[in-house]
Amino acid sequence: MASSALARRDAAVGYTMVAPAVLGALAFVVAPLVAVVWYSLHEWNVLANTFTFAGADNYERMLSDPGLRDSLLASLWFSIGLVVLNISLALLLAVLLNQRLPGTTTFRTFFFSPVVVSLVAWTIVWSFLLQADGGINGFLSLLGIEGPNWLRGETTAMISVIVVQVFKNVGLNMILFLAALQGVPEEVQEAARIDGAGAWRRFRSITLPLISPTLLLVSILTIVGSLEVFAQIAVLTGGGPGNSTTVLVYYLYQQAFRFNDFGYASAISVLLFVIVLVLTLVQWQTRKRWVFHEV
């Protein structure tokens, strides 16, 4: 009896302790999620102060919206470019910095420092560097190369945005990979070396499988992050030239905050949520095929 009362009291204390976090999550995570689905079923014009039920109209509109199709395509290119470049560069840097060489601590700090710099400040600096008469082209001219107008060409603008984002965040992935690499048992490497395995074979057959859980984590984080890019686009290109860098989140922002079409923007955000959810689930489900867990 006494222990039951004690258990109830413990439970009450426990619930009280977690209540602020639960209420916070309900108010600031769950409620907005539910609200945005509700908004997506409406025509909501802020200026005209109209909020009328539209059923699935906004979702039907998405099917025939060329702007949305273009933004999905732009997001796809951005994600592919970012994921490939970011993960491969982060892994390469981590492998290099995992060597027992002098100065590695300095290099780790050098590559990680952009992660803690304000995103907007970082992007503004790059917007000056990438101008026609900016620092990048100034450097290229020293080498006798006439650089392009980076942010004005459709291809170069997308590449520029990707590279700026890679340099901003590669340090974080690099540190994660570095931590994973340092957890690879030296005796396994040593055994492979004794068996005559070369460096590439050891990396492919031992290191990669052993760091595959980190690879899964990094790939999920990077893909989700790539779909949420906004500030870099807003500052560097404003979605241009043309609509070449109008990625999904920027398109969503335009619909909501530029065109006051909050209902349609909500439907697009639901689509984005579904895309992120599906991609994450797919990666999670396929982990059994390529993620190695030591027993």
Next chain:
Amino acid sequence: MTPLTPRRAPRPARIRHRLVSAPLAAGGVALALVLTACSGGGDDVAGEPSTPSEPVELRMTVWTADETQLAQFQEIADAYVADNPDLVSGVTFETIPFEDYTTSLTTQLAGGNAPDLAWILESYAPEFVASGALVDVAPKLQEAEGYEYDDLLDSSLALWEKDGGLYAYPFSNSPFAMFVNTDQVAAAGQPNPADLVASGDWTYDQARDISAAAAATSGKQGLVVRDFDFKVWENLSTVWDGWDAAPWNEDGTQCTFTDPEMVDALTWIHDATFVDKAMPGPGTTADFFAGDAAMTITQISRASALDDSFAWDVVPLPAGPAGQQNVIGQAGIGVFAAGEHPDVAADFLAWFTNPENAETLAAYFPPPRESLLNAETLGAANPKLSETQLQAVVVDGIQGAVTKPSHQNFAKLQDTVRAQLDALWTADADVEGVLADTCAAIQPLLGD
């Protein structure tokens, strides 16, 4: 002061607005509230004024961050508070950066946090006026004692009127003018623009040639259309109005980017940029006020940014093939129907813009009042400009001026045109082809 009567019952649309924003904070409960909020329709005029049960706080959003201007606003507001302690306990002026001004304003509206009053950019005037977001302030201004409503210029009010009502007061009518770095022009051995104005030879072709020569001599830039930056294309209207060109017809239903006047005007701008090098190309920044350019087209209010680091002059916009056309940028002050106190806010607006306060504000914001549009009044508060400059650029610049492009669907048009015109800003662009594409892209939006 007009006597005030009891407050009206809360209006349905205002209730709806708050209910719509509530779910963000209240989760499931809010969904039920939103369900009750689903009816359309805009709001109405403030109507008969009311006495609040206790003095209210008013909030007005502006895009200036100039402390002198804000201090001037506050001084006028404090005098109103002192005169009406039973109505208003204070007025706050909230600065929102110009670049995101309209977006931030509509975000406040969406969040149920509408200001009582706000500056509104002329480009968005038709959208704000037609939407029903603003209160008709004409009755309040007309009734205000000593207001002299008839002194307001009809041409200044036009953009803000609908069905006989006035939905914002066009408190700033700032003409565009050409600022000239006369040091750079003289160093290039070019004629002084002021002399060309006097002789009637001040044309865009002359401005282009002088700018190109000055840029070649100084190694800096020539003519800068300030704030254009190959994105804010509507600022080019200060140039193409000299060709009598326009992006769409008067009632905003037909694209006119392919009209010969616009083709000629944009061909001129394209050539001035890529052939003559008289204007900086995309991706090149040049601040006239820092001495980086020979000339700039911008609003007269920017004169305050000039110091004595170089010799300068300000002259009217040049003439194009269709003659000289003055262009103004307007800012209106509107009262939001969704604000907390629209009737009190309208009363404050009548005070803020009465003849005495309009004269004070004329230091920075040329008013729409005919009686105040003279070099003597404006000169008293603009020490950097001579009476001759004020007469030529401000007084004459407002008379018969056109405003920058505006449309009921401006935000979508602005983004769509910007995206299409990006193809124009390359050296080998097909001007006519790009403009045909632009019309194809925006014609559906003009019909919305």
